[in-house]
Amino acid sequence: MSTGEEGRDPRRWRALSVALVAGFMALMDVSIVNVALPSIEQGLHADTSDLQWIVSGYALTFGLVLVPAGRLGDARGRRTMFVVGVAVFTASSVTAGLAPVPAVLVAARLLQGVGAGVLNPQVSGLVQELFRGAERGKAFGLLGATIGVSTAIGPLLGGGIIKVLGADTGWRWIFFVNVPVGILCIMLAFRYVAARSGAERRDEDLDLVGVALLGIAVFTVLLPLVEERNWPGAGKWLLLLVSAASFALFVWWELHQTRRGHAPLVDLRLFRIESYTSGVIIGLLYFSGFTAIFFIITLYLQLGLGYSALLAGLTVTPFAIGSAAAAALGGSVVTRLGRPLVAVGLVLVLVGIGLTDLVVSVRGDDPGWWIAPPLLIAGIGSGLVISPNVTLTVSEVPVAQAGTASGVLQTGQRIGTSAGIALIGSVFFGAVATSHGDFAHALSVGLRFTLVLVAVALVAALVDVVTARRRREPASLPGPR
Structure with missing residues (x-):
């Protein structure tokens, strides 16, 4: 196979497209189940603990295998690990869709998380491997947009599927739709992603x-x-x-x-890179609040207000729109603005969540379209956080460690997701119980916990900006002159 200009793979954009589709599918499964939880609760007689494990269990196993999977991709070839991850994810999606009892569904979701955790670090590893210079910034911008939009659009897609196929079987098809996509990704990976053999490593490594x-x-x-x-x-x-x-x-x-x-699971020497350390901390804190928003809002809309799954998905769509638009913008300007852009995004998220809480407090029995503007603001902020933070965090990491570094970064995000859903979910359900079914009050309590987590992430971002200036080093990536 011949290569393009400066030895670059001419198929790199097609390879990236395949990787992003698979990454989108895996990340969307973090949130797509949210609107299906009431249907799952009724169809399988699941309790609140089952519902939390269905969401947070996926994020847990997702996060735990990211680092070893990233290292295996570095060592033994990213295409191989990518295909293995997609195959596991696809097979477990079938099991989830066929689950007869909550325990089987939880187990399938845990296995789904393993597949997602294996394939995802290969995506950012491929960006590091295939792209250089300004192209790499563009590619990471697309990756950041994929991360933000996939999580935000999940409730809308899930609601649409349940609307078309009905509550009884629709929730099963939110898993079945992964099957053709997964098979197609495997086929295209063999065509467009080059096989590269890494250094051999022993099993004990x-x-x-x-x-x-x-x-x-x-x-x-x-x-x-x-x-x-x-x-x-x-x-x-x-x-x-x-x-x-x-x-x-x-x-x-x-x-x-x-x-x-x-070879350690996590090379702690990576944390000597200050931009990397700051990015991992911000990602962990932000994702602990970010993904929990969809969990509690969709439960409030469906269980508290009786919204259909589709209407609940439509209600949070402004967040997805804002996130998509801002992620594309953030990816293009991050090389000039650096970490201050992340801080601005976090401020917008705080404003959006705070206004959402205000709307729920005033119009808790029927928020209507009043909830759309604050969710749009929060979505814009989220897009300015996720995409730039990914780019800044891995910007100074050597290519040979790209998969491992990405695995650690995403582990922080997934552990934050899992812990955030567990914490805020418990607070939400506890508030529902103590308030005798007042879902609006429970949502307000949950949103305020989310505000605290995002505020701490903002503090971490501001500390990084200040310390960078004190070192008289730019708080941004070196851009083309």
Whole structure:
């Protein structure tokens, strides 16, 4: 195969298109189930704990396999790992669609998360591998837009499917639609994504101990949050101590692996890159609030106000529109504006969520179109956060570590998603119970918790801007002159 100008793969944009379609599909599954939760609750007799695990369990396994999958992509070829991830995701989508009981659906969602976690770091790894200079910024802008739009548009697409096919079977088809897309992505990957062999690594270099320790640390945080209402007594909170101990052991083990000359699950030396460290922290905090918004708003609209799945999806569409438009803009100007652009985006998100809370407080029994403008503002802000933050975070990472670095970044995002849904979901359901079914009050409480998380992310962004200026270094990527 011949290459294009400066040795670049002439198929790079087609390869990127295939990768982005698969990434869109996997990321959309974070939120597409939200509008289907009432149908799943009725169809499978699921309880609130099941509903939270269906959403947060997917994000959990998604996040836990990102880092080892990124390293495997770096070492053994991104096309191979991409195809494996898409295949696992597609097969588990079939299982989810056929699930006869909640336990099977939860298990299928956990496996879906594994597939998503395997394929996603290959996408950003391919961007690092195939593109240079201004093209890389454009490619990362498209990736950022994909991340933002996929999560935001999920409720609308899910609502449309349920509207057309009915509540009884429509929720199953939100999983079945992944099957033809997944098969097509596998076929096109073999055609457009070049096979590249990486350096051979031994099985022990996969650092299964690190995977286990990180998994225990995250799981023992989520379990008491998700099961808060079903698990009486204060004993469950002792699991937070187990989580802290597991995370401390994880850090020690990773340092130990590095000293022994073995490949750690997370190369902690990546965090010497200040732009990378800041981006990971911002991503973790922001995603802990960002994706929980759709979870609680769609439950409020459907369970509290009796909206159909489609109408609930349409209600949050302004967020998707704003996010898509702003992500494209953010990707094109981030090289000039840098991290201050992320801070501006976070401010807009805070304003949008705050106004949404105000609308719900005033018109909780029928928000109508009043909720659209604040969601649009929040969506614009989100687009200016996600796309630029991805670009800035990996901008100084060596290409050889692109997959691993992307895996760590997305792990932070997915763990934030999982923990945020568990925390804010528990707060929401608890408020529903204590207020005797006042869903508007419960949504306001949940939105205020979200405001706190986004505000902390803003503080992290501002600290990064200030420290960069004090070092007399630009807080932006070097752009073309």
